[in-house]
Amino acid sequence: MTSGLRPGPLLLLLLLLVLPGSEEACPSICLCVSDTVSCSSSGLTKLPLSLPSSSITLDLSHNYLSWLFPGSFKRMPRLENLRMAHNQFVSLGLGVFRNASGLRHLDLSSNKLQVVEQHYFQGLWRLEELLLFNNKITQVEGGTLSGLSSLKKAYFSINQITDFPFFSIRDHSHPFLSMLDLSSNRMSHLPWEDVKALPGLVQRGLYLHNNSLICDCSMYSVFWHWDLRGYESLVDFVDEHTCAVYGNPRASIRFLRHSRFFRNCTVEKPVSLPVTVLLSHVVVTEGERVRLDCQTSLSGTELSFTWLSTSKGHITNTINDTLISLFANGTLEIRATEVNDTGLYVCTAADIKQSLNATREVNVTVLLPAPESFNTGYTTLLGCVVTTIGVLAYLYMTPCRCRYCKQPGPQAIPVATYDPSGLTSVFSTSMRDHHTIQARGVHGADG
Ligand SMILES: *[C@@H]1O[C@H](CO)[C@@H](O)[C@H](O)[C@H]1NC(C)=O
Ligand SMILES: *[C@@H]1O[C@H](CO)[C@@H](O)[C@H](O)[C@H]1NC(C)=O
Ligand SMILES: *[C@@H]1O[C@H](CO)[C@@H](O)[C@H](O)[C@H]1NC(C)=O
Ligand SMILES: *[C@@H]1O[C@H](CO)[C@@H](O)[C@H](O)[C@H]1NC(C)=O
Ligand SMILES: *[C@@H]1O[C@H](CO)[C@@H](O)[C@H](O)[C@H]1NC(C)=O
Ligand SMILES: *[C@@H]1O[C@H](CO)[C@@H](O)[C@H](O)[C@H]1NC(C)=O
Ligand SMILES: *[C@@H]1O[C@H](CO)[C@@H](O)[C@H](O)[C@H]1NC(C)=O
Ligand SMILES: *[C@@H]1O[C@H](CO)[C@@H](O)[C@H](O)[C@H]1NC(C)=O
Numbered sequence: 001m002t003s004g005l006r007p008g009p010l011l012l013l014l015l016l017l018v019l020p021g022s023e024e025a026c027p028s029i030c031l032c033v034s035d036t037v038s039c040s041s042s043g044l045t046k047l048p049l050s051l052p053s054s055s056i057t058l059d060l061s062h063n064y065l066s067w068l069f070p071g072s073f074k075r076m077p078r079l080e081n082l083r084m085a086h087n088q089f090v091s092l093g094l095g096v097f098r099n100a101s102g103l104r105h106l107d108l109s110s111n112k113l114q115v116v117e118q119h120y121f122q123g124l125w126r127l128e129e130l131l132l133f134n135n136k137i138t139q140v141e142g143g144t145l146s147g148l149s150s151l152k153k154a155y156f157s158i159n160q161i162t163d164f165p166f167f168s169i170r171d172h173s174h175p176f177l178s179m180l181d182l183s184s185n186r187m188s189h190l191p192w193e194d195v196k197a198l199p200g201l202v203q204r205g206l207y208l209h210n211n212s213l214i215c216d217c218s219m220y221s222v223f224w225h226w227d228l229r230g231y232e233s234l235v236d237f238v239d240e241h242t243c244a245v246y247g248n249p250r251a252s253i254r255f256l257r258h259s260r261f262f263r264n265c266t267v268e269k270p271v272s273l274p275v276t277v278l279l280s281h282v283v284v285t286e287g288e289r290v291r292l293d294c295q296t297s298l299s300g301t302e303l304s305f306t307w308l309s310t311s312k313g314h315i316t317n318t319i320n321d322t323l324i325s326l327f328a329n330g331t332l333e334i335r336a337t338e339v340n341d342t343g344l345y346v347c348t349a350a351d352i353k354q355s356l357n358a359t360r361e362v363n364v365t366v367l368l369p370a371p372e373s374f375n376t377g378y379t380t381l382l383g384c385v386v387t388t389i390g391v392l393a394y395l396y397m398t399p400c401r402c403r404y405c406k407q408p409g410p411q412a413i414p415v416a417t418y419d420p421s422g423l424t425s426v427f428s429t430s431m432r433d434h435h436t437i438q439a440r441g442v443h444g445a446d447g
């Protein structure tokens with residue numbers, strides 16, 4: 001019997017349970033649910049004085065914010081998602097994000113930013129997604145992206161950018177960057193040598209359509225190679241890739257459709273583009289041994305290999321312990337995988353003599369051994385048998401090809417960078433597209 005617990009102590013207990021929450025008051029104009037604070041469309045002209053310190057997501061979009069103090073978010077050590085789209089920022093002061101190094105998603109789209117200064121995102125080494133589209137940006141300073149080593153996607157579309165620091169993006173500096181949207185800007189001449197030296201993953205996810213490009217052979221040669229590889233950034237925006245003949249904007253041609261103008265250009269052999277990316281997906285169960293090959297377009301015996309992974313950092317050939325080793329042929333072996341080995345592994349093969357390098361990526365997923373896994377295996381196997389019935393040869397010749405079956409091992413699949421419908425939809429108003437946006441977490445893009 002619990003007769004000892006009278007209403008008095010019970011009430012006290014309840015109060016004690018409630019108190020820790022109540023000391024982090026939710027500003028009255030905001031809405032706080034779990035670890036999310038939303039103060040969007042609240043007419044804010046400055047940051048609320050106190051915000052719940054345990055928040056992970058803070059939404060300040062659709063307000064009138066134009067200035068933030070240094071260390072504005074320092075009392076929110078868990079902050080990961082900060083949405084400030086549709087505000088009035090013209091610039092950001094020094095140290096705004098000081099002590100906010102947990103940020104992973106930063107949305108500053110649809111503001112009035114003019115110059116993206118070197119110091120803006122300093123220290124945000126965990127930042128994965130940076131949204132700066134639809135501002136008034138004319139210049140992105142050289143060191144802006146330095147140090148953003150976790151960056152995966154950066155959106156600079158719909159600005160007035162004339163120069164972009166492509167030189168600051170290299171394999172080792174931004175190994176995970178797979179989406180760089182620079183479409184609808186004002187770039188006429190690009191530093192093509194810097195562009196060609198971009199990591200393969202970035203080249204593949206580089207959007208440059210609807211700029212004010214001037215037609216010339218060096219430009220054409222780069223796009224020609226990308227087109228050859230069927231990059232979605234080109235395929236999906238064929239008609240938006242235009243360039244001005246002799247720099248005359250009124251004589252602009254769709255150069256992916258009409259190549260006549262470039263017939264005198266010599267396009268270099270594909271091999272001179274230093275980088276190619278192949279992405280594979282490997283799924284293993286915890287405890288299993290996995291070998292990740294580093295087979296790239298480069299071949300020969302003079303190659304050196306390095307791996308970089310989201311979970312393990314740099315892996316060079318000096319490593320050889322009981323858990324992981326890197327063979328001379330570039331193959332990386334993890335002897336007993338753990339769930340926290342899951343992540344993207346990027347191998348760079350470098351041919352020092354010819355100063356070429358190529359990268360290969362493997363997306364590793366380590367699953368916990370689940371009791372149901374036998375059943376799933378069984379049913380998918382059954383699916384295989386059913387769909388290949390009568391085509392028994394398959395069972396003997398190749399692994400089952402049915403779509404229900406996982407095919408472990410390095411099978412090349414296209415890199416999942418960007419659903420191109422997203423770009424058009426970000427600025428369209430149709431309802432269906434709006435949902436796409438929300439699903440992607442691009443907020444406040446309803447124009
Ligand atoms: C902010 O970071 C600095 C070091 O970078 C540290 O000394 C300081 O205590 C931090 N402040 C807060 C409020 O966490
Ligand atoms: C091209 O960019 C301009 C701004 O630079 C924008 O106004 C226009 O809508 C863009 N066009 C397309 C087709 O995206
Ligand atoms: C290509 O070369 C031919 C002859 O060499 C020349 O007549 C022609 O004008 C050139 N075309 C262009 C677009 O430069
Ligand atoms: C790692 O070291 C062991 C002995 O400690 C050796 O047998 C093995 O070949 C080495 N592996 C590599 C990849 O160097
Ligand atoms: C690389 O070497 C390892 C160990 O000798 C071997 O198991 C693996 O198959 C090799 N990989 C390739 C791609 O040849
Ligand atoms: C991964 O998990 C194991 C325990 O399962 C732990 O010993 C190891 O330190 C973890 N590694 C990292 C990088 O967190
Ligand atoms: C790739 O090659 C370039 C020269 O072509 C070199 O500067 C760069 O350091 C290489 N990158 C790696 C990771 O080896
Ligand atoms: C890697 O695989 C996981 C799980 O299938 C997926 O969610 C993730 O998007 C993949 N990453 C890349 C870069 O393809």
